[in-house]
Amino acid sequence: MDRFRMIFQYFQSNSESVMNGICGLLALASVKMYTSFDFSCPCLPQYNMAYGLGIMFVPPVILFLCGLILNRQSLVMLEEWRRPQGRRKKDVAVIRYMCSSIMQRAMVAPVVWIIVTLLDGKCLICAFSGSMDPEKFVGFANVSTAQVQQLLAKVPCKDDELMRNNTSRKAVSRYLRCWSQALGWSILLILIIAAFLARWLRPCFNQTTLLQARHWSNYIDIEQKIFEETCCEHSRLFAHKCILHFFESMQQEIKLHSFSLPREGEGAEGEEDLLRGITDQDQVNKLLKTWYYEKPPLDVS
């Protein structure tokens, strides 16, 4: 019982920290994924924008879904949402609380990806180099319209033979990178201010409802864990009883068949108990065969 209490406390205190840990790991994984991904802009007029914006927005969707999948609480919330009412009322505030906490945690990794992408700048340079106004840049101002699109599309590729020593390419690149980094920092600033305000102003609104919702959402989580634990414990005991019954029924069958004299042996009495009356190669073979061909019914009454 004491052990159960210790496990109780462990789960209670650590459910939130486990989820925060997963959230942090996903954020780190997202940075690692970005650095190990070999970004290679196609440098072709129609493909650039699709590629650039795709790299900026598709992985965040993937990371968001991963954040939802890896979070155990999302399953708990869904079960609570879909369960039939039965004898326990459903509290919408609890479900809302759980939903919002899951969403907040799942949003961290995608936001990290987007910010890292913007601060690095490669995606925006790739996506928007073709939309630049060529008049602003000396090297592109006097080129025919048909060719200028091709040239602008090649700006992200430094090693292309046409772009290798082009100073206007560097100008376009720097310009776009500046915009990209400004956007990245602004988004970061806005998000941090929003998070700060949300945390700071929250006690001013509905504090009691919040405390209740948090308590009951924690409760539902723990109840689920303990139910699974109890089921495991129960199935272990069930199996134990079932096997004991099986051995006893084998023992009785053997006694019926062999009419052996009751044993008065002192010898290894502890061992005799463990042998459960099965003391012969045939008997053991019969037991194993019966176990395979005729498993006992799931009934230990």
Next chain:
Amino acid sequence: MDKFRMIFQFFQSNQESFMNGICGIMALASTQMYSAFDFNCPCLPHYNLAYGLGILLLPPFILFLLGFVLNNNISMLAEEWRRPQGQRGKDPAVLRYMFCSMAQRAMIAPAVWVSVTLLDGKCITCAFCTSVPVETLGNASHPYLSKEEIQRVLARIPCKEIYNGQQLIANEVAVRYLRCISQALGWCFVLLMTTLAFLVRSLRPCFSQAAFLKSRYWSHYIDIERKLFDETCAEHARSFAKVCIQQFFEGMSTDLVAARCHLPRKVPADAGEAAEKLLGITDQGTMNMALKSWHRCKPPLHLHPPALSNGNGWAGEGQPPTHPSVPRRETAAYYSWV
């Protein structure tokens, strides 16, 4: 027994995390395998496609099978599937649950291989370099080059050192194009897999939660029952062996006493446990004879009450002890030493 129970509970609660761990290790192993593999495009017209697609699709198949092989529960599933019904009904939902959970875990490493391959781009570049649209990306105005020639030149795109078609289409342009397509495919594949996983996980509580709880309970039960049965059999075998060997030594010592017409030596009252454990064998000659007999003529697998065994050789498979046993004699039976 208490220690056993604790270890049991640990494995039980951690069976899932143990299998998740193996799953994660295989995913890491698959990325490591890919980076260690030395990709070598043949740069020949028809071989490129075969090589590229082979590297893309064959290792995932191997990893999928390996995922099943490394999963301990596969034998449990097979056993439950093939067992005769007997007194216990078979529930197809439980079998389905076990199979689905194993298949889901086995799918992870192949999916990781395919994603990493597509995101890296070498395979697709190798496989599809002959299908690059030369009209849009390069100069298709080479009338003196026949179709086969063009194919041969394009096939060399992945091998920069021997590429000789710079006038036809620039190598970097073609490689960038193919890589862009490959990476787009890779990300779409990852998005698709993640969406599928999310749907599978989130639709289940909406539709079949009760059935799911039932299947999960009984699949755990089958696993635990099997382990407990193996434990019980192991305990039984241990006790069986102990009693068998004890009876062997007792038989030996009584037999030798009868053969030498010695009175059984009285164990001095204060000799204690050690003397009892000697089982009546107290000199080199006797011990050697005991060892020789153990090797040449092992006792039958038939334990008797403290009176002596009365048979040699193996009890046959099809001979259950159905006849009432002969009243036992208290004196030694004759052994043959052969």
